[in-house]
Amino acid sequence: MTATATATAIATASAATAERAETRTRTGGPEDGSKILEHVLGWTLVVVLAMLVTQAGLL
Template sequence: MTAQSAATATAAARARTGGPREDGPKILEHVVGWALVVVLAMFVVQLGLL
Protein backbone atom coordinates (compact mmCIF):
# COMPACT_ATOMS: atom_id res chain seq x y z
CA MET A 1 0.00 0.00 0.00
CA THR A 2 1.44 3.33 -1.00
CA ALA A 3 1.27 6.48 1.08
CA GLN A 4 -1.20 8.03 -1.34
CA SER A 5 -3.57 5.06 -1.30
CA ALA A 6 -3.34 4.92 2.50
CA ALA A 7 -4.25 8.61 2.73
CA THR A 8 -7.15 8.13 0.33
CA ALA A 9 -8.44 5.14 2.30
CA THR A 10 -8.23 7.10 5.55
CA ALA A 11 -10.06 10.08 4.05
CA ALA A 12 -12.75 7.80 2.63
CA ALA A 13 -13.22 6.15 6.02
CA ARG A 14 -13.75 9.56 7.63
CA ALA A 15 -16.08 10.89 4.91
CA ARG A 16 -19.43 11.96 6.32
CA THR A 17 -22.80 11.85 4.62
CA GLY A 18 -24.21 14.87 6.43
CA GLY A 19 -26.19 12.88 8.98
CA PRO A 20 -26.22 13.46 12.71
CA ARG A 21 -22.92 12.94 14.48
CA GLU A 22 -24.47 10.89 17.25
CA ASP A 23 -27.90 9.49 17.90
CA GLY A 24 -30.01 11.11 20.57
CA PRO A 25 -31.88 9.21 23.23
CA LYS A 26 -33.68 6.21 21.72
CA ILE A 27 -36.59 6.49 24.17
CA LEU A 28 -37.53 9.89 22.76
CA GLU A 29 -37.60 8.44 19.26
CA HIS A 30 -39.89 5.61 20.40
CA VAL A 31 -42.25 7.94 22.29
CA VAL A 32 -42.59 10.28 19.31
CA GLY A 33 -43.15 7.33 16.99
CA TRP A 34 -45.90 5.86 19.14
CA ALA A 35 -47.51 9.28 19.56
CA LEU A 36 -47.66 9.55 15.78
CA VAL A 37 -49.27 6.09 15.58
CA VAL A 38 -51.90 7.07 18.15
CA VAL A 39 -52.71 10.35 16.39
CA LEU A 40 -53.03 8.57 13.05
CA ALA A 41 -55.33 5.97 14.64
CA MET A 42 -57.52 8.74 16.07
CA PHE A 43 -57.88 10.32 12.63
CA VAL A 44 -58.78 6.98 11.05
CA VAL A 45 -61.43 6.34 13.71
CA GLN A 46 -62.87 9.83 13.23
CA LEU A 47 -63.15 9.20 9.50
CA GLY A 48 -64.96 5.93 10.18
CA LEU A 49 -62.60 3.80 8.10
CA LEU A 50 -62.32 1.09 10.76
Template sequence: MTATSATSATAHPNPARARSAGTRSGGPSDDRPKMLEHLAGWTLVAVLAMLVTQLGLL
Protein backbone atom coordinates in the same frame (compact mmCIF):
# COMPACT_ATOMS: atom_id res chain seq x y z
CA MET B 1 2.79 1.69 -11.53
CA THR B 2 5.27 2.55 -8.80
CA ALA B 3 6.08 0.42 -5.80
CA THR B 4 4.34 2.83 -3.40
CA SER B 5 1.10 2.94 -5.36
CA ALA B 6 1.07 -0.83 -5.65
CA THR B 7 1.41 -1.27 -1.89
CA SER B 8 -1.17 1.41 -1.07
CA ALA B 9 -3.63 -0.12 -3.53
CA THR B 10 -3.32 -3.54 -1.94
CA ALA B 11 -3.14 -2.39 1.69
CA HIS B 12 -6.87 -2.91 2.22
CA PRO B 13 -9.10 -5.32 0.27
CA ASN B 14 -11.73 -2.60 -0.15
CA PRO B 15 -10.08 0.87 -0.21
CA ALA B 16 -13.41 2.71 -0.35
CA ARG B 17 -14.53 1.08 2.87
CA ALA B 18 -11.19 1.80 4.55
CA ARG B 19 -11.55 5.54 3.78
CA SER B 20 -15.19 5.76 4.76
CA ALA B 21 -14.70 4.26 8.21
CA GLY B 22 -14.00 7.65 9.79
CA THR B 23 -15.77 10.04 7.41
CA ARG B 24 -19.16 11.59 8.03
CA SER B 25 -21.66 12.67 5.40
CA GLY B 26 -23.16 15.45 7.50
CA GLY B 27 -26.35 13.56 8.27
CA PRO B 28 -27.95 13.35 11.71
CA SER B 29 -25.76 11.98 14.46
CA ASP B 30 -26.72 8.81 16.28
CA ASP B 31 -25.55 10.11 19.66
CA ARG B 32 -28.97 10.76 21.14
CA PRO B 33 -31.10 8.07 22.77
CA LYS B 34 -33.67 6.44 20.55
CA MET B 35 -36.41 6.66 23.20
CA LEU B 36 -37.62 10.06 21.97
CA GLU B 37 -37.83 8.75 18.42
CA HIS B 38 -39.84 5.70 19.51
CA LEU B 39 -42.15 7.83 21.66
CA ALA B 40 -42.82 10.24 18.78
CA GLY B 41 -43.48 7.35 16.40
CA TRP B 42 -45.96 5.61 18.69
CA THR B 43 -47.68 8.93 19.42
CA LEU B 44 -48.16 9.43 15.69
CA VAL B 45 -49.62 5.92 15.39
CA ALA B 46 -52.06 6.55 18.25
CA VAL B 47 -53.18 9.92 16.83
CA LEU B 48 -53.66 8.39 13.39
CA ALA B 49 -55.71 5.53 14.88
CA MET B 50 -57.91 8.01 16.74
CA LEU B 51 -58.43 10.04 13.57
CA VAL B 52 -59.38 6.97 11.55
CA THR B 53 -61.79 5.88 14.27
CA GLN B 54 -63.42 9.32 14.60
CA LEU B 55 -63.88 9.65 10.85
CA GLY B 56 -65.34 6.16 10.60
CA LEU B 57 -62.87 5.10 7.91
CA LEU B 58 -62.38 1.63 9.32
Protein backbone atom coordinates in the same frame (compact mmCIF):
# COMPACT_ATOMS: atom_id res chain seq x y z
CA MET C 1 -9.03 -10.19 -17.88
CA THR C 2 -8.18 -13.29 -15.86
CA ALA C 3 -10.10 -14.50 -12.83
CA THR C 4 -7.26 -13.44 -10.51
CA ALA C 5 -7.07 -9.97 -12.03
CA THR C 6 -10.85 -9.61 -11.74
CA ALA C 7 -10.79 -10.70 -8.08
CA THR C 8 -7.98 -8.26 -7.33
CA ALA C 9 -9.84 -5.40 -9.03
CA ILE C 10 -13.01 -6.18 -7.08
CA ALA C 11 -11.10 -6.36 -3.77
CA THR C 12 -9.37 -3.04 -4.47
CA ALA C 13 -12.65 -1.33 -5.40
CA SER C 14 -14.38 -2.69 -2.33
CA ALA C 15 -11.55 -1.55 -0.04
CA ALA C 16 -11.68 1.94 -1.57
CA THR C 17 -15.46 2.06 -1.08
CA ALA C 18 -15.16 0.95 2.57
CA GLU C 19 -12.48 3.57 3.21
CA ARG C 20 -14.63 6.29 1.64
CA ALA C 21 -17.66 5.22 3.70
CA GLU C 22 -15.67 5.51 6.94
CA THR C 23 -14.51 9.05 6.21
CA ARG C 24 -17.95 10.44 5.37
CA THR C 25 -19.51 13.01 7.66
CA ARG C 26 -22.35 11.65 9.78
CA THR C 27 -25.69 13.32 9.15
CA GLY C 28 -27.62 11.90 12.07
CA GLY C 29 -29.74 8.82 12.28
CA PRO C 30 -30.68 6.12 14.77
CA GLU C 31 -27.34 6.24 16.64
CA ASP C 32 -27.67 9.95 17.44
CA GLY C 33 -29.93 11.39 20.12
CA SER C 34 -32.22 9.81 22.66
CA LYS C 35 -33.71 6.41 21.84
CA ILE C 36 -36.44 6.91 24.46
CA LEU C 37 -37.54 10.17 22.85
CA GLU C 38 -37.53 8.50 19.43
CA HIS C 39 -39.76 5.66 20.71
CA VAL C 40 -42.15 8.05 22.48
CA LEU C 41 -42.51 10.21 19.38
CA GLY C 42 -43.00 7.14 17.19
CA TRP C 43 -45.76 5.71 19.37
CA THR C 44 -47.37 9.15 19.63
CA LEU C 45 -47.50 9.28 15.84
CA VAL C 46 -49.10 5.81 15.75
CA VAL C 47 -51.77 6.79 18.28
CA VAL C 48 -52.57 10.09 16.54
CA LEU C 49 -52.83 8.35 13.17
CA ALA C 50 -55.11 5.68 14.66
CA MET C 51 -57.35 8.39 16.16
CA LEU C 52 -57.58 10.20 12.82
CA VAL C 53 -58.45 7.00 10.95
CA THR C 54 -61.10 6.10 13.53
CA GLN C 55 -62.63 9.60 13.56
CA ALA C 56 -62.76 9.69 9.77
CA GLY C 57 -64.63 6.39 9.76
CA LEU C 58 -62.08 4.63 7.59
CA LEU C 59 -61.88 1.61 9.85
